[in-house]
Amino acid sequence: MSQKSGAKRQRVHWRHRLALWLRHHRNENRRAWRELKNNKAGSLMTILVLAVALSLPAGLQVLIDNSARLTGDLHDRVRISIFLKAGASAEQVQRLANVLRQTYRPEALRLVSPEEGLAILERRAGLGNALQYLDENPLPWVIEMTPDVAHQEANTAAQLQADVSKLPLVDVVKIDLAWLRRLAALLNVGERILTALALIFAMTVILVVGNTIRLAVENHRAEIEIVKLVGATDAFIRRPFLYLGAWYGALGGVVAWLVVQANTWYLGDAVSVLARQYGMAFDVAGLSPIQATLLVAFGTFLGWLGAWLSVSRRIRTIEPA
Numbered sequence: 001m002s003q004k005s006g007a008k009r010q011r012v013h014w015r016h017r018l019a020l021w022l023r024h025h026r027n028e029n030r031r032a033w034r035e036l037k038n039n040k041a042g043s044l045m046t047i048l049v050l051a052v053a054l055s056l057p058a059g060l061q062v063l064i065d066n067s068a069r070l071t072g073d074l075h076d077r078v079r080i081s082i083f084l085k086a087g088a089s090a091e092q093v094q095r096l097a098n099v100l101r102q103t104y105r106p107e108a109l110r111l112v113s114p115e116e117g118l119a120i121l122e123r124r125a126g127l128g129n130a131l132q133y134l135d136e137n138p139l140p141w142v143i144e145m146t147p148d149v150a151h152q153e154a155n156t157a158a159q160l161q162a163d164v165s166k167l168p169l170v171d172v173v174k175i176d177l178a179w180l181r182r183l184a185a186l187l188n189v190g191e192r193i194l195t196a197l198a199l200i201f202a203m204t205v206i207l208v209v210g211n212t213i214r215l216a217v218e219n220h221r222a223e224i225e226i227v228k229l230v231g232a233t234d235a236f237i238r239r240p241f242l243y244l245g246a247w248y249g250a251l252g253g254v255v256a257w258l259v260v261q262a263n264t265w266y267l268g269d270a271v272s273v274l275a276r277q278y279g280m281a282f283d284v285a286g287l288s289p290i291q292a293t294l295l296v297a298f299g300t301f302l303g304w305l306g307a308w309l310s311v312s313r314r315i316r317t318i319e320p321a
Contacts, residue, residue, distance in 0.1 A: 025239070032243035035216065036251075043248070046212050050252025053201040053208070054299050055259040057194055058287060062260060064190045066284055067183075080161065081174040082143040088169050093141045096169055100145060104160065108146040114139045140171065153184070202302055205252070209245045209306030216241060217314040225320045234315055241311040242304055249303020253296035261286045 036043045082100075084093060093111060101109060112120075117139040151160045157175060165173045217224070224237055264286035275282035287295065 028240045029243045031240050032247055035240075035244055036247055042212075046208060046248055047251045047255060049208050050205055050248060050299065050303070051255035051259060053204045054252055054256035054295060057198040057201055058256055058260045058291075058295050059263060060190070060194045060197060061291070062264060062284075062286060064187065064194060067187060067190065069285065070282060079175075080145045080147060080157075080164070082145060082164060082170055083172040083174070084141040084143070084169045085171045086140050088141050090141075092169055093143070096167065097143060099167070100143065100164070104145075104151065104164075105148055106145045107148055108144075110144045112142040112144060114141060117142060202298075205249065205299065205302040206306035206309065209248050209303045210310035212248065213241050213245050213307045213310040214314055216244060217311055217318075221318060224315060224318050228318070229320045234312070237315050238308070238311050242307050245303040245305075245307020245310075246300050247303070249299040249301065249306075250296055252303070253299025256299065257287060257292045257295055 084096070090113070097109060097111060100106065147157060147160055151157055161173045161175050164170060227237060264284055268284040271284045272282060
């Protein structure tokens with residue numbers, strides 16, 4: 001009976017300690033929030049600086065994401081033009097088209113006869129019926145093929161071009177790979193720039209928060225000396241400042257998200273109009289809900305880290321007189 005009573009007292013004691021710990025954290029969080037509100041001008045300036053530092057890499061991420069989407073849309077427009085040898089019959093061309101469908105499973109495949117090709121040339125060149133007076137049609141059969149997703153990158157498209165060139169009846173295979181390679185290279189450069197900027201501005205956030213927290217510690221120096229006299233641990237003293245740094249980072253992340261979304265909305269119409277001039281339907285997308293959450297979480301972590309580095313260093317130098 002006594003063992004059961006002891007276990008029960010231990011359980012109650014454990015729950016009581018947890019409740020006290022949670023209540024203490026809640027109180028320190030509220031205290032940090034009051035600190036923000038009591039210094040509205042200084043807090044606002046700090047939050048805006050953090051928002052600028054976080055919004056620049058976030059905006060570049062939006063640019064890269066939209067460029068990748070645009071690249072995907074352009075991939076849908078990639079066409080491989082397969083020019084066949086002169087004298088190929090319609091039956092031979094149809095058999096070759098069936099081979100291409102079975103082997104490469106293209107998204108689309110279209111046969112262009114010499115007669116249709118001549119009509120297209122007349123229409124585009126504005127020659128009227130002048131080409132109809134030729135003794136014979138000089139144009140060959142052409143197969144226009146849109147490759148599947150697996151063959152829309154520069155390297156895979158080049159391999160597809162080489163494979164198709166070896167098929168019977170095929171004379172020339174045309175595909176513009178230069179722009180694909182340029183786009184891939186630009187996206188790669190953009191991702192590297194994003195990584196570098198993210199690191200630079202992360203350091204900026206840490207330094208800004210660290211300097212702000214250092215000033216806050218100095219403002220509470222007398223209070224820290226008193227609580228150290230009664231035996232407060234460094235973790236206890238550090239806690240409200242950590243919450244303060246986290247609040248700075250979180251609010252900076254929220255404002256950064258608002259800045260990015262506002263700029264996305266501002267530029268969206270102009271980009272859509274430009275895309276329509278090229279016969280494309282493209283809408284600029286901002287940060288996704290997951291990306292926005294990560295932005296705020298990243299800002300919160302950087303604010304907490306900057307506060308921890310600053311306050312840990314400062315409280316070691318503060319000793320009661």
